Amino acid sequence: GTMDAVRxxxxxxxxxxxxxxxxxxxxxxxxxxxxxxxxAELVDQVLDVVRREAEGCDCLQGFQIxxxxxxxxxxxxxxxxxxxxxxxxxxxxMATFSVVPSPKVSDTxxxxxxxxxxxxxxxxxxDETFCIDNEALYDICMxxxxxxxxxxxxxxxxxxxxxxxxxxxxxxxxxxxxxxRKLAVNM
Numbered sequence: 001g002t003m004d005a006v007r008x009x010x011x012x013x014x015x016x017x018x019x020x021x022x023x024x025x026x027x028x029x030x031x032x033x034x035x036x037x038x039x040a041e042l043v044d045q046v047l048d049v050v051r052r053e054a055e056g057c058d059c060l061q062g063f064q065i066x067x068x069x070x071x072x073x074x075x076x077x078x079x080x081x082x083x084x085x086x087x088x089x090x091x092x093x094m095a096t097f098s099v100v101p102s103p104k105v106s107d108t109x110x111x112x113x114x115x116x117x118x119x120x121x122x123x124x125x126x127d128e129t130f131c132i133d134n135e136a137l138y139d140i141c142m143x144x145x146x147x148x149x150x151x152x153x154x155x156x157x158x159x160x161x162x163x164x165x166x167x168x169x170x171x172x173x174x175x176x177x178x179x180x181r182k183l184a185v186n187m
Contacts, residue, residue: 001022003020003022007020018049019049019053021042021045021046021049022042023038023041023042025038026038026071026072026073027039027071027072027073027076027077028072029070029071029072029108029110029111029114030072030076030110030114031072031075031076031110031113031114031117031118032072032076033072033076034071034072034073034074034075034076034077034078034080035076035077035079035080035117036076036080038072038073038077039072039073039076039077039080039081040080042077043077043080043081043084046081047081047084047085047088050063050085050088051088054089060089060092061092061093061179061180061181062089062092062093062094062095062127062180062181063085063089063092063093063094063095064095064096064097064167064180065078065081065082065085065094065095065096065097066096066097066099066159066163067096067097067098067099068098068099068101069098069099069100069101069111069114069115069118069119070099070100070101070106070108070111070114070115070134071108071111071114072114074099075114075115075117075118076114076117076118078118079117079118079121079122079125080121082094082096082121082122082125082126083121083124083125086125093127093128093180093181093184094125094126094127094128095126095127095128095129095130095180095183095184096122096126096128096129096130097130097132097159097162097163097166098118098122098129098130098131098132099132099134099159100115100131100132100133100134101114101115101134102133102134102135102138103135104134104135104138104139105134105135105137105138105155106134127180127181127184128180128183128184128187130162130163130166132159132162134155137150137155137158137159138150138155140158141154141155141158166183169183170183
């Protein structure tokens with residue numbers, strides 16, 4: 001599956017093996033399954049990993065979550081995880097990079113519903129949400145990069161460039177937006 005591909009990929013060694021959490025099945029593009037059933041069964045294990053990583057920090061500013069709003073796991077379980085992290089760490093910043101679905105990239109008919117159900121959760125529990133439009137990514141690949149058939153890898157590369165640009169001020173010295181809170185205030 002996806003986790004095995006990440007582990008075996010070129011960046012697999014960057015992740016601690018005991019930080020991978022996975023269940024027997026996905027949420028099947030169903031927001032409710034991700035939020036209330038399948039995701040609810042896994043969220044405590046995920047929170048244990050988050051808690052363990054947070055305890056290892058000297059000065060935890062907050063969290064950055066990358067997820068899709070179209071599927072059941074990213075949208076349903078993703079927003080459940082965000083709300084649980086908010087409960088446990090109410091004074092820490094929550095930033096999300098949320099990929100908004102597009103019919104050009106996927107033909108799953110329930111994606112707009114999953115995204116709609118997720119927006120309320122993001123408004124309630126996120127301090128800053130960077131919406132990444134899958135259709136715009138696709139158009140950039142086609143029109144600007146002149147790729148005739150963009151892959152998910154091509155789209156992900158653009159997402160990583162956006163995330164890198166947004167977080168540059170957190171990773172390098174500068175006068176403005178030097179932490180997650182200041183970044184949110186000035187956005």
